[in-house]
Amino acid sequence: MDFDKEVDAKNLNCPLPILRCKKGLNELLGNQVLKIMATDPGAVKDFEAFCKQTGHTLLQLDQTDKVFTFYIKKRLDTL
Amino acid sequence: MAKKLALIASKGTLDWAYPPFILASTAAALDYEVCIFFTFYGLTLLKKDVSDLKVSPLGNPAMPMPLPMPNLVQILPGLESMATMMMKQKIVDKGVASIEELRSACLESGVKLIACQMTVDLFDFKHDDFIEGIEFGGAATFFAFAGNSDVSLFI
Numbered sequence: 001m002d003f004d005k006e007v008d009a010k011n012l013n014c015p016l017p018i019l020r021c022k023k024g025l026n027e028l029l030g031n032q033v034l035k036i037m038a039t040d041p042g043a044v045k046d047f048e049a050f051c052k053q054t055g056h057t058l059l060q061l062d063q064t065d066k067v068f069t070f071y072i073k074k075r076l077d078t079l
Numbered sequence: 080m081a082k083k084l085a086l087i088a089s090k091g092t093l094d095w096a097y098p099p100f101i102l103a104s105t106a107a108a109l110d111y112e113v114c115i116f117f118t119f120y121g122l123t124l125l126k127k128d129v130s131d132l133k134v135s136p137l138g139n140p141a142m143p144m145p146l147p148m149p150n151l152v153q154i155l156p157g158l159e160s161m162a163t164m165m166m167k168q169k170i171v172d173k174g175v176a177s178i179e180e181l182r183s184a185c186l187e188s189g190v191k192l193i194a195c196q197m198t199v200d201l202f203d204f205k206h207d208d209f210i211e212g213i214e215f216g217g218a219a220t221f222f223a224f225a226g227n228s229d230v231s232l233f234i
Contacts, residue, residue, distance in 0.1 A: 013174045015105040019184050022108035040174075053109050 001060055001071050003035035004028055010039045010067060017043050018050055021072065025056060030076035033059065037069050044068055082106075084113045085225035087233045091120030093132040093166060093178070098234050099124070100181035106230075107188035114228075115185070116221040118195035121234075122202070125194050125209045129178050133163045186212050193220055 007024040009017040017038040024034045040046075044061065047070050051058040055075040062069040084106040088099040099121070103113045117125050123132070136142045137153045142162070152158075170177065176184075185192065192213040199206070199215065206215065214220070225231050 011174045013176070015101050015108070016174070016176050016180075018108050019104055022188075050109065 001035075002033065003071060004032040005034050007034065007036040009043075010037050012038070013040050014042055014046065016040075018046055021047070021050065021070075025072065025074050028074045030074055032074050034072045034074065035069065036072065037067055039066050039068070043070075047072070081110055081112045082230070083224070083228035084111045085221070085228040085231040086113070086115045087221070088115050088117045088121035088124060089119050089234065091123035091132070093134040093163060095234070096124050096129070096132055096178045097181070100178060100185060101176075102232070102234075103190045104181050104184040104188065107185065107190050111229075112189075112191075113185070114191040114193065114221070114224040116193045116195065116216075116225075118198050122194055122198045122204070124178070124182070125192060125213055127208065127210055129182070132178065133159055134166045135159050136162045182210075186210075191224065 005024055005028055007020050009020040012020070017036070017040050021034065021036050024036060028034060036047075038047075047061075047068075048058060050056070051072060057073040057075070058070060059073050060071040084103065086099050086103060090096075099115050103115050106113050123129070134142075135153075136144060136148075136158060137150065140150055144162075145165075169175075193216050194209060194213050196215045196217055198204075
């Protein structure tokens with residue numbers, strides 16, 4: 001999948017992956033895609049909850065070995 | 080309109096330093112407006128140097144220890160430092176954020192940090208003992224924010 005920015009949040013524990021994700025999204029424009037990798041076993045639920053509450057779209061989730069890779073499309077701001 | 084989270088941080092040990100900063104930084108990432116009011120021992124979490132925060136096994140029977148140990152034994156000198164050292168090592172090993180890191184994340188994302196002025200006076204602290212970017216205020220300052228918050232917790 002194409003993406004505009006990649007963030008490595010592997011070996012970080014809650015809530016750092018979410019904080020890194022937010023930081024990464026801040027550097028993107030609406031509709032651009034962030035790829036972020038995490039190993040925190042709680043990350044799947046947390047990223048789903050993060051997207052649900054913030055309006056960003058979780059496009060895809062891949063799991064290989066112990067690494068979760070999320071592709072998140074930034075929401076178009078309504079401001 | 081953004082949701083609001085109001086927290087009171089009242090404890091000043093290494094373990095209890097985590098919940099307010101984790102919740103605040105996460106809520107900020109979820110686009111909440113966040114305010115933490117630091118009072119009594121919680122005020123210590125706003126000191127410039129938080130590297131001396133400790134965790135005590137004494138009176139905390141739920142704390143995992145390498146060996147089973149009666150609680151009374153834990154008054155022995157050195158056990159608190161040992162428990163603190165072990166906890167800090169675990170924090171590094173498990174990729175858990177440091178308190179400094181979470182606190183910086185809070186500041187960067189605009190979390191409002193209020194130091195209780197009464198506690199500053201009570202313990203003879205100086206404004207200079209604390210990090211930049213915080214406010215000093217009292218209970219009324221907290222309620223100005225908390226009064227119309229969506230979530231409010233005492234920690």
